[in-house]
Amino acid sequence: MSRKTIKVDYLARVEGEGALHVHFKGDQVKDVRLEIFEPPRFFEAFLRGRDFIEVPDIVARICGICPVAYQMSAVHALEGLLDVQVGGPLRALRRLLYCGEWIESHVLHIYMLHAPDFLGYESAIAVAKDYPEIVERGLRLKKAGNAIVRTVGGREIHPINIRPGGFYRRPTKAELKALTEDLKWARDAAIETVRWTAGLEFPDFERDYEFVALRHPDEYPMNEGRIVSSAGLDIAVEEYENYFEESHVPHSTALHSTLKGRGSYLVGPLARFNLNYPQLAPIARELAESVGLAPPCNNPFKSIIVRAIEVLHACDEALRLVEHYEPPEQAAVELEARAGTGHGCTEAPRGILYHRYQLDENGLVVEARIVPPTSQNQGMIEDDLRDLVARNMALPDDELKWRCEQTIRNYDPCISCATHFLKLDVERS
Numbered sequence: 396m397s398r399k400t401i402k403v404d405y406l407a408r409v410e411g412e413g414a415l416h417v418h419f420k421g422d423q424v425k426d427v428r429l430e431i432f433e434p435p436r437f438f439e440a441f442l443r444g445r446d447f448i449e450v451p452d453i454v455a456r457i458c459g460i461c462p463v464a465y466q467m468s469a470v471h472a473l474e475g476l477l478d479v480q481v482g483g484p485l486r487a488l489r490r491l492l493y494c495g496e497w498i499e500s501h502v503l504h505i506y507m508l509h510a511p512d513f514l515g516y517e518s519a520i521a522v523a524k525d526y527p528e529i530v531e532r533g534l535r536l537k538k539a540g541n542a543i544v545r546t547v548g549g550r551e552i553h554p555i556n557i558r559p560g561g562f563y564r565r566p567t568k569a570e571l572k573a574l575t576e577d578l579k580w581a582r583d584a585a586i587e588t589v590r591w592t593a594g595l596e597f598p599d600f601e602r603d604y605e606f607v608a609l610r611h612p613d614e615y616p617m618n619e620g621r622i623v624s625s626a627g628l629d630i631a632v633e634e635y636e637n638y639f640e641e642s643h644v645p646h647s648t649a650l651h652s653t654l655k656g657r658g659s660y661l662v663g664p665l666a667r668f669n670l671n672y673p674q675l676a677p678i679a680r681e682l683a684e685s686v687g688l689a690p691p692c693n694n695p696f697k698s699i700i701v702r703a704i705e706v707l708h709a710c711d712e713a714l715r716l717v718e719h720y721e722p723p724e725q726a727a728v729e730l731e732a733r734a735g736t737g738h739g740c741t742e743a744p745r746g747i748l749y750h751r752y753q754l755d756e757n758g759l760v761v762e763a764r765i766v767p768p769t770s771q772n773q774g775m776i777e778d779d780l781r782d783l784v785a786r787n788m789a790l791p792d793d794e795l796k797w798r799c800e801q802t803i804r805n806y807d808p809c810i811s812c813a814t815h816f817l818k819l820d821v822e823r824s
Contacts, residue, residue: 463496464743468750476737484723494713495543500744506533539581561727585707593686606666615674659774662746679708695805732758
């Protein structure tokens, strides 16, 4: 038996602490494990006993990149429990806020985390030395998304203006209008981003996925919709736990989510694109067609193009929402505490994010459950790795390592917001 260990210390393009273990025996792949060893963070326990009005501010701290997603899933769950619907300008503001998060999160991934893989660089800093205009475009584009989050949410990181029922403060028409010129530039930059990513070289790698995403009859899903899949699933958010389950695996401190009786599934941009293509903004759909991207797309490496398409959609949608904005009469709908259970699910940049809360008669949290996109994609990441390694066993270990890392980054996994580390352990026997 021979054993080789390859380490990549402080891999700054995977968010969190994890390791990949690959075991070969002869010409067969015996085991592939995506090991997550980061300590649990216990947010669901932190929420117990807290007033429901505090929940959005607490869950925002789960992630510094997609805090809006956590806040939006939380407020939808709580409003469902309290039998309140938020519509009109308040609903439009929430969609605008989500557009900002999609832009800044997707652009960060495209330009800083994923593109270096395709360009043959170790980092975006190295890319900037040879192609400063590319990185500068990415930074400015991300800034446009941050500006939306700051204007509507109160600040760029962990927004403070979101509450059940609406917002604490209504942005003025002038404040939103001030975003217009930057968003027009961002839309043009997003078009260039789509064309640029479509010109990258992609491995010949396709798999048969069960895609899962929200679907809304009138719009590309962000905040609302039914949960659907490419294999015929079509359920209300309240039915989520009847069809999905989490389990603990020995090699991960994060739970693995599966479809009951069906196994792993894929959430995120590729799932949304395949399941909701007709709902994309015309400018995004037409550009996707012009670069040769259309459903079905089963190559996970092309998710970088899909993210760029979603950035274009979000920029176009944000401009529309800003143009038609009329400040709501009130910043929030009045709420009264009551006992019950509420369910919420929205489309975080990385995929569906499910929340469930149980409140007592005083509006205090009795129980909370949060299922993030990365825990839902973990099983599929391992399946992808297993298939990829089996197809590429003849590659030298360093090339195989690179391709495995790139495969993981296809999903933009958010293991945490801490220091990043990945160790690839290749065992051949």
